[in-house]
Amino acid sequence: MTLKLKITTSDPAASRVDALGVVCFQDELEQHSGLQTLDAAFEGALLSHLKAMEFTGKAGQLVELPSLGRLPASKVVVCGAGERGEGEKPRLAAAVASAVRGSFSAHPASVGVVVPESVSDFRAVAEGAVLGAYRFTKYLTGDRKPKRALERVDVLTTTKPTAAQNRELELGKAIAEAVCVTRDVVNEPPNVIYPESLAQRAREVAKKGNLKLKILDPKGLAAAGHNLHVAVGQGSVRGPYLAHLSYVPKKPGKRVVFVGKGVTFDTGGICIKPMQGMADMKTDMAGAGAVLGLMAAVAVLQPDVEVHGIIGAAENMPDGNAYRPADVLTSLSGKTVEIINTDAEGRLILADALTYATRLKPDAIVDAATLTGATLVSLGQPYSAFFSTDDVLAQAMERAARRAGESFWRMPLIEELASQLKSDVADLKHVGDRYGGAISAALFLREFVDQVPWIHCDIPGAVYGDRPAGVYPKGATGHAVLTFLELVEIFAEGAAVSGKTPPAPSGTGEGTTPRPARRVPRRTTGKAAKAPARRKR
Ligand code: BES
Ligand code: ZN
Ligand code: MN
Secondary structure, eight states, X not given: OOOEEEEEOOOTTTOOOSEEEEEEOTTOTTTOHHHHHHHHHTTTHHHHHHHHTTOOOOTTOEEEEEOTTSSSSSEEEEEEOOOSSTTHHHHHHHHHHHHHHHTGGGOXXXXXXXXXXXXXXXXXXXXXXXXXXXOOOTTOOGGGSOSSOOOEEEEEOSSOOOHHHHHHHHHHHHHHHHHHHHHHHHHSOTTTOOHHHHHHHHHHHHHHHTOEEEEEOHHHHHHHTOHHHHHHHTTSSSOOEEEEEEEOOSSOOOEEEEEEEEEEEEOOTTSOOOSTTGGGGGGXXXXXXXXXXXXXXXXXXXXXXXXXXXXXXXXXXXXTTOOOTTOEEEOTTSOEEEOOOTTOOHHHHHHHHHHHHHTTOOSEXXXXXXXXXXXHHHHOTTOEEEEESOHHHHHHHHXXXXXXXXXXXXXXXXXXXXXXXXXXXXXXXXXXXXXXXXXXXXXXHHTTSXXXXXXXXXXXXXXXXXXXXXTBOSEEOOTTHHHHHHXXXXXXXXXOOOSSXXXXXXXXXXXXXXXXXXOOOOOOHHXXXXXXXXOOO
């Protein structure tokens, strides 16, 4: 059931809702007419309580209080949105989300959110409301089942909304619902989400969004030569799948391909993981989940950019038929790969999916994967790493993450580490040293993107949280969807995607007509291996 959302100018103190949220920018308590109105209903006790609690409207501040019969709502939650200006949009969304989430203890069917004075970004408000209202409760029964579902959020403001503002509200709602597609699929347990059912979710997204869809089943993957992907999946009775969704705008624009790692459960395979933490590996399809959410969002936003979403799905299990360390496999690209550790399965699936992506001749490729524990070690749980072969593209990514309010940190592709991927029996080893493990994983992937400007996102931590933060709830967060959507919007604005020589014009610009590949020489692992050896210590 989807949340009902509307903008109204009704008096917050008289508003017939079960709980009331108030969002306030920093040091604006006096200007906030909604707060002043409510304070009158409390005979001055509201503002003096906020003062006593040292509430100033700083981002992340939250004060809850019972209304004690002074309002129709049983509870008031006041949230700070920080300063106005730079980065205001995600802070506003986060405060709205916290206000809605904070009202849950009142078991509300309806919540009113009083927005700050002269707020006009109703897309952000709607995103915050829907993202804050999200809960994953489908497997709870009896007492654990929420008594009432939140059905309605009223956005309370002082000026009558324009038609454009109502449209922004609808758009924000639809975008947030797309993020919730990602959350749902990541929250689902691995007995429910396995490669075939993940592909089925892709089918649902395609159907709802009127997107083109191609699915490769286990036979199709083998026939097409995705041998690395097939190898990862062959230890499971639930065979591997690839789903390719595409959105083609009416007006032709840039073409960008997103690729997601969809390991529905990662036991490590023959190199099996220890029991501690293995259950977390239900989130190992969060990259694919983000790509699905993005495609759902793109379908509603309808930008003038051609967007493809590819998910590579497999379950990594130990079995008599499982792939093993020392196997040598021929990738879709033709490069041969020596398997080192069957727990480094994600990069194998991605390698073939990236080759598939390059064959679409895109202007840029962006992949997302819960790829390495090394990224968790270097950046901590809330941050994702990203790598790029192109500085202009990397800057666009930085801007996109900032606009979305999501935490991404650029990491370097350190050439010296590439020699770790040299194999004696094959073109490449698929794992380097433990130190710098996120970087050598990225360098391995780089071998499969040809000359296409590329971003690799390693998102092991932020996709799942043990407590709510901003628009993120506990559990699956939907991380990366909003950043990728901003990136698509930046492409739609006509910004340069790459600092490299642009490709020859594609002429017709229809569909996925192949364009001539760019000729930009780039170092290969072989050459990097000849680089001077590192100083011994
Ligand atoms: N899915 C894991 C990475 C991971 C770890 C994601 C923790 C989220 C939280 C990945 O498949 C993996 O097992 N990576 C190994 C690679 C190693 C064997 C080279 C790792 O990081 O330990
Ligand atoms: Zn994995
Ligand atoms: Mn693994």
